[in-house]
Amino acid sequence: MRCTQYFAVSATVLALSLPAFADDFTLDDVPDISNREAIHVALEAGGGADLIIPFLEKFAEKTGIEVTHESMVFATLYSKQIVELQGGTGAYDLVVTETSWTNEWEDYLVPMEELAEKFDPAGAGGFREYISGHDPGILRMASTRGGNLVGVPYYTYTMINIFREDVLNDAGEQAAFKARYNYDLAVPTTRQQLRDVAEFFTRDAGATLKGETLEEPIYGISLMAGRFPHVQDEVTALLWGEGGRWARAVRDGSGKVTGFAVTEEDMAKLESAFSFYRDLMRFAPPGTENAFWDFATAQFVEGNTMMIPLMYAPLWNWSTDVKNNAKGGRAAAAPVVGERPYTGAFHFAPSRDSGNAEAGYWLLKYIGAKSTQQEMAETGWASARRDSLMAARKEGDDAAYKNFGWINSTVAQWDKQAPDVDDYLHFNSRAFGKLYEQMTIIAHENATGTKTPAESVEAWKRALKRFQNRYDDAKLIDG
């Protein structure tokens, strides 16, 4: 059996069997840290990401180690950090790593077990037990393709489908939908159903919704088609949902990645995903061509769209505010069509050039612990730790709905997704930080009609060949 499969299987077994035994780790468990040097931490700026700052302060207060932080918007997070890492400046003791950058940054990060052996009385075994409450798929994403875990996930942005439950459950709308499409209105599980729902709820001013006349036009769906790092995640979800790949990792008998393959079947599925996305654009509001998550969610919250079929889980919390703007409005979450959306997580990773790896290790362990993640989730944080999420109260008061309504769909998709992670280009290529930008440009140009779906596929093949062969020792295998 391939070593990566061993890893996935053993991690799954661990995840299923150990949570009951895994002791929680709290701030009180942090021992005295001998290295007193201050540590500097990179953060993603804005929104929910700021919720982590009080926890950094608590750690500093308990340990006496000064923790400074630097917030960067996502668009500059990659480039700013990689310059410091490649330059060996030691500017950041802990970097924020997106799961698809893990392989590329491998040389600049220290494997967690190496740090545990060095600083933790519980050693690597204790660390494995501590980490067992995390989702195995997410852990695999935070690991290199060689199986080294190089960080602890703390924040997920798995895509989910956020929709207007009140509209889909309306008897009048259900009857009208059935009359038009000859099947029951429900949360879409296939592309065709998604298209039908999007089309059905795209209405001009003067039409009705739930029996009431519309003063403004409404649209079936919100999309994020601007040239921001989201449009390619939407296309990815459509592609993966059909079993397609941007490229496939090829492994030798020992499980080592030896290259990446592009098959005709995958490219046909990619073209189909591009075509479908273009088709969906007709049912999205004006302005979608330059939209990112902010605009897409705002459209839903304002009651202008009925569904965000591919949206990051942290936007759930804001989406529930639709009740304030639309009469009887209520948001609900479901898995996306195909149930294999872009599944990512930020993880803190210890920089190899850190001046205080010891404090970095303990801060990391504290932030990624079950109770910390649970406490953060109570403030609206999209925790990436599975046992914290499973323990969250998902029903009851309004706060439970607002903070945890996204969890069931997310975890269900993690389970579906986990076996595929070893295969995805995203989590196995060392060129992916660069390929991500190329995907964005190509998917945006497809969405706005600058390129046809067929031209977009050709552009992708050219970009993949150039970047994969240039930035990774595992090259593209022609054929």
Next chain:
Amino acid sequence: MADADTLTRGPSGAGDRQSSLSRLLNKDSTSKWLLISPLLLFLAAFMLYPTLYSLYMSFTDYIMRGAPNFVGLDNYRYLLDDPVFWEALGRTLFVLVACIVIELCLGLAIALLLNRDFWGQDLIKGLCFVPLLISPLAMSLMWNYMLHIQFGVVNDMLQAIGLPAVGWFSTTGLAIWSIVFISVWQWLPFSIFVLLAGLRSLPRDQFEAAQVDGLSAWRVFFLLQLPMLAPLIIIIVLLRTMWLMRLFDPLYGTTRGGLNTELLDWMIYRTAFVDFDIGLGTAYAMFALYLTLIGCLLMYKRLMRMMKG
């Protein structure tokens, strides 16, 4: 005896040295070089060296990993065959021409209006300066929201008078004009005030003679004012060409190069600081530099000829 000799010759030798140093300093050809040498050293360290280093980098395959390898003209060959580069260059030249033409026409018209005494003129002139004082990045974000198709105040106003909302940044073809608009909005005051200063310094006697001869206002403008302002117009074109070739901020807060708005500087940034293909990124940058230099040198020569004339 020897001591006495030294004592007697010493002061006189120092005096000789002093006088030769003072002669050297007083010599025009030497002193001017001495005086500008700090500036030359500064330029060599912070401009010449980085430029030459970039030139060297453009002949390498450096990707911020390992050592740079010399690849000869490979990056330039790739650039010449790269349609994305030529499209970005074409858009940059389009934005450059559009901005300069609009700024000059509008700038001249407003400068002519301001070139007369009226009540509240100081306040009006002060307000005209405001766009120049705002950070370009902040301004691009501000216009992104003001021109937003659904939440923007501009579309609210259009709809209030019965016009449809316009997708300023979400319509291919229109988005590039929105970028032009942002740049013009910020830099129009520069043209206004340079031309206004020019208008205020024109000699009065020729205009009085024209008035005596009964020349119409249009003929006065085309035959006297415009030719006299020509050197200033060339200075505006020269400076704006340099600035517009590296236009970046309006994209950062708005389309980020989407909807066919990617300009040359954005492409250079993306190649060098997102892809970290330093070799190719510097080749793009050097190519842009050569183009800017050629254009500006031609304009500078023309300006010098005019000044001499």
